[in-house]
Amino acid sequence: MSVRVAHISDLHVSPERPFFNANMERLFAHLRGERPDILLNTGDLGLFGERDNGDLGCALAQHRELGVECRIVPGNHDVGEHPDIAGADQVNDERLARYRRVVGPDFWVLDLPGWRLVGIDALIAGTMLSGWAEQAEGLRRAAEGRAGRSLALVLHKPLADERYDDEALSPRFSSPGARRAILDALGPHCPALVLCGHVHQYRDAAIGGSRHIWAPPASFVIGDPWQPSYGGKAVGYLDHVFHADGSHEARLRTVRGLVHNDLATLPQVYGDVTARGPGNG
Ligand SMILES: [Fe+2]
Ligand SMILES: [Fe+2]
Numbered sequence: 001m002s003v004r005v006a007h008i009s010d011l012h013v014s015p016e017r018p019f020f021n022a023n024m025e026r027l028f029a030h031l032r033g034e035r036p037d038i039l040l041n042t043g044d045l046g047l048f049g050e051r052d053n054g055d056l057g058c059a060l061a062q063h064r065e066l067g068v069e070c071r072i073v074p075g076n077h078d079v080g081e082h083p084d085i086a087g088a089d090q091v092n093d094e095r096l097a098r099y100r101r102v103v104g105p106d107f108w109v110l111d112l113p114g115w116r117l118v119g120i121d122a123l124i125a126g127t128m129l130s131g132w133a134e135q136a137e138g139l140r141r142a143a144e145g146r147a148g149r150s151l152a153l154v155l156h157k158p159l160a161d162e163r164y165d166d167e168a169l170s171p172r173f174s175s176p177g178a179r180r181a182i183l184d185a186l187g188p189h190c191p192a193l194v195l196c197g198h199v200h201q202y203r204d205a206a207i208g209g210s211r212h213i214w215a216p217p218a219s220f221v222i223g224d225p226w227q228p229s230y231g232g233k234a235v236g237y238l239d240h241v242f243h244a245d246g247s248h249e250a251r252l253r254t255v256r257g258l259v260h261n262d263l264a265t266l267p268q269v270y271g272d273v274t275a276r277g278p279g280n281g
Pocket of ligand 2: 044075077156198199
């Protein structure tokens with residue numbers, strides 16, 4: 001038996017500022033036709049969902065209407081930025097409580113034939129914020145007790161760019177401290193797969209013995225030269241097939257009618273990314 005998982009990411013929707021809502025509606029119309037077994041969302045549901053507004057609810061309505069089992073991990077625009085990243089709207093216990101109340105658990109374990117998927121809230125990894133100690137223990141137990149299943153770790157930000165021992169601090173990747181906390185919890189257990197979103201690019205790379213696949217955004221890319229190219233700057237989603245023998249396939253899907261928004265041409269959304277200079281968007 002194989003399970004089809006549609007993996008979407010980075011919707012960035014809002015009822016008041018609906019720059020990317022049409023893309024979400026187009027994507028979900030497509031998914032209603034595709035009928036995946038499970039919908040996986042790697043975060044940034046809201047445009048500013050970390051603030052107290054209707055952004056998270058706006059995205060959730062579409063998920064519920066789809067009528068398939070959904071698994072979601074929060075993004076920095078859902079619970080706030082990791083405390084290691086200065087200057088941004090940071091995660092706090094109030095934002096975490098709101099996310100958990102509106103969206104649901106920010107840690108989960110999903111068993112499929114041959115596979116165990118574990119979703120974590122990497123925006124609090126390695127912090128004293130509410131829930132991380134339990135998540136680290138939950139991840140450790142889930143990895144240890146998976147009884148021969150292949151392990152997939154699901155989080156919002158890529159665990160690393162190219163190396164786990166990279167000490168550079170960048171808002172694009174899990175901070176060195178967050179990465180260490182996650183790897184410590186995994187201990188000797190190496191995930192076959194690490195699935196994420198956040199950079200708004202598609203990438204498929206091998207790091208530390210795991211295959212790391214970044215989902216493309218549903219909302220926008222940041223065009224050249226404003227953001228470096230790590231992979232492909234595409235708008236779409238991923239189709240995963242998880243097989244009972246522990247193997248897996250993934251492919252990038254594009255959707256007719258999705259608008260290829262470029263944040264560099266939309267300063268009214270998050271400010272003028274071109275003002276930060278090439279490579280800094
Ligand atoms: Fe995003
Ligand atoms: Fe993000």
